[in-house]
Amino acid sequence: MIRFDQVAKRYSNGFEALKGLSFQIDPGEMVFLTGHSGAGKSTLLKLIMAMEQPSRGQVLVNNTNLNRISDRQIPYHRRQIGVVFQNHQLLFDRTIYENVALPLVISGFPQQDTGRRVRAALDKVGLLSKENRYPLELSGGEQQRVGIARAVVNKPRILLADEPTGNLDPALSADIMHLFRQFNEVGVTMLIASHDLDLIKRQGKRVLALREGELVADSQREPAHV
Numbered sequence: 510m511i512r513f514d515q516v517a518k519r520y521s522n523g524f525e526a527l528k529g530l531s532f533q534i535d536p537g538e539m540v541f542l543t544g545h546s547g548a549g550k551s552t553l554l555k556l557i558m559a560m561e562q563p564s565r566g567q568v569l570v571n572n573t574n575l576n577r578i579s580d581r582q583i584p585y586h587r588r589q590i591g592v593v594f595q596n597h598q599l600l601f602d603r604t605i606y607e608n609v610a611l612p613l614v615i616s617g618f619p620q621q622d623t624g625r626r627v628r629a630a631l632d633k634v635g636l637l638s639k640e641n642r643y644p645l646e647l648s649g650g651e652q653q654r655v656g657i658a659r660a661v662v663n664k665p666r667i668l669l670a671d672e673p674t675g676n677l678d679p680a681l682s683a684d685i686m687h688l689f690r691q692f693n694e695v696g697v698t699m700l701i702a703s704h705d706l707d708l709i710k711r712q713g714k715r716v717l718a719l720r721e722g723e724l725v726a727d728s729q730r731e732p733a734h735v
């Protein structure tokens with residue numbers, strides 16, 4: 510569950526990126542977040558990750574109020590959340606296997622079980638045969654799928670994606686959406702920030718629309734109009 514109660518975010522330069530947002534995403538939902546460049550989408554995702562703190566209001570994730578968690582609890586909180594970025598942020602001097610294993614290594618996951626988990630994640634994204642290759646030997650769509658395998662290797666209950674199809678052509682973007690739906694079908698809560706309104710419309714899922722830091726539409730309650 511993700512809940513925002515009257516959340517505002519003012520950056521230290523005084524800019525108010527979010528202006529009093531309230532919404533709730535239930536476990537197992539798949540929701541899109543849309544809005545113009547600068548509308549506040551990445552800020553909203555960073556608040557869920559506890560990478561930024563709200564300047565007003567509260568963010569709750571799985572019943573934990575992020576205003577109240579200590580620095581020590583933050584790594585545990587982040588382990589429950591997988592994140593997929595537009596530019597996938599892979600390490601180019603490491604193999605596909607090593608890139609996907611990284612979150613497990615960081616969290617101290619037992620080494621003897623790492624191979625099984627990494628291969629299960631690579632299998633889900635259809636890249637099991639490429640585990641010994643390096644990122645630059647893969648296409649852009651394949652690199653993005655490695656980023657998704659890395660995001661799900663910890664089996665997070667929540668998956669966030671920030672413009673995950675921004676660099677991909679329509680066919681590859683549709684493949685990525687198909688993968689996301691498969692994760693959602695096994696219970697992963699998904700929040701996907703995207704500008705691609707056509708792609709979003711085709712998914713037939715709930716859409717939250719931001720404009721200048723305000724929630725201007727929630728398609729569960731009214732038709733989205735951005």
Ligand SMILES: Nc1ncnc2c1ncn2[C@@H]1O[C@H](COP(=O)(O)OP(=O)(O)OP(=O)(O)O)[C@@H](O)[C@H]1O
Nearest residue numbers: 520521522524526545546547548549550551552553
């Ligand atoms: N650390 C920061 N300090 C000051 N202002 C910031 C900071 N991060 C973001 N902003 C500003 O907050 C606003 C919202 O940014 P944000 O990245 O959340 O938007 P976005 O909707 O994700 O945009 P895009 O689609 O272009 O990534 C922008 O005007 C941005 O310049």
